[in-house]
Amino acid sequence: MQIFDGLRPSQVEADEHWMSVSDLMAGLMVVFLFIAVFYMKAITQPLTNYEETREEIYQALLREFHDDLAKWNAVLKRDTLSVVFNAPEVLFLQGSIDLRPLFQDILRDFFPRYLKVLKPFQTKIAEIRIEGHTSSEWHQAATPDEAYFGNLELSQGRTRSVLRFCLPLPAGAPYREWAQPLITANGLSSSDLILGHDGQEEVALSRRVEFRVRDNSEDRLDLMLGATR
Numbered sequence: 001m002q003i004f005d006g007l008r009p010s011q012v013e014a015d016e017h018w019m020s021v022s023d024l025m026a027g028l029m030v031v032f033l034f035i036a037v038f039y040m041k042a043i044t045q046p047l048t049n050y051e052e053t054r055e056e057i058y059q060a061l062l063r064e065f066h067d068d069l070a071k072w073n074a075v076l077k078r079d080t081l082s083v084v085f086n087a088p089e090v091l092f093l094q095g096s097i098d099l100r101p102l103f104q105d106i107l108r109d110f111f112p113r114y115l116k117v118l119k120p121f122q123t124k125i126a127e128i129r130i131e132g133h134t135s136s137e138w139h140q141a142a143t144p145d146e147a148y149f150g151n152l153e154l155s156q157g158r159t160r161s162v163l164r165f166c167l168p169l170p171a172g173a174p175y176r177e178w179a180q181p182l183i184t185a186n187g188l189s190s191s192d193l194i195l196g197h198d199g200q201e202e203v204a205l206s207r208r209v210e211f212r213v214r215d216n217s218e219d220r221l222d223l224m225l226g227a228t229r
Helices: 009-065 101-123 145-164 170-182 215-229
Strands: 074-077 082-085 125-133 183-187 209-214
Touching: 009 074, 009 101, 009 209, 074 145, 074 215, 082 101, 101 125, 101 145, 125 145, 125 170, 145 183, 145 209, 170 183
Parallel strands: 125 183
Antiparallel strands: 074 082, 082 209, 125 209
């Protein structure tokens, strides 16, 4: 007995029509599912690569400098891939862009090794930033604006002094060709202060020099996210 026995021809045609539409909708749902899976993979894979690259760089820096950080009064920050030199009494003469002899000794040891560690990641690095940071303090009569711009000029001069000292170091010569176009000197004044648990500025810790890696996964991620907006 056929399933359409007893039905009028118009009813049979209507049922066949709706079965065809249902099949079409099911097929479209499968197509959309595959598109969604592909899209999600395209979104998550760069994020995974970004995190893996940063972790690889962090671990390489940690292996190289683990035994030196304490004696240099420095820290390695995982979240920013920064080696931070914290002791202002070691870094510069007060109010001056001149490197103290002890900081020169530290940089002479640190910088060539730093470039050596980063060289295997050179195709993944967008920028090697030398950042100079100051406290918010300036001379007592200064307005906040005067203090900011005075510290800006000071921090810019200090980062240039660090770069001018580091680049010609003979031990860094094997890495200079690829690294030099990526190295920038950035004086940031008091724009990134270190605050204590009470929210007050930690003046000494705010006065610091950071060597920071910016990997190009950030640029690729920005391009990808921009394309999806």
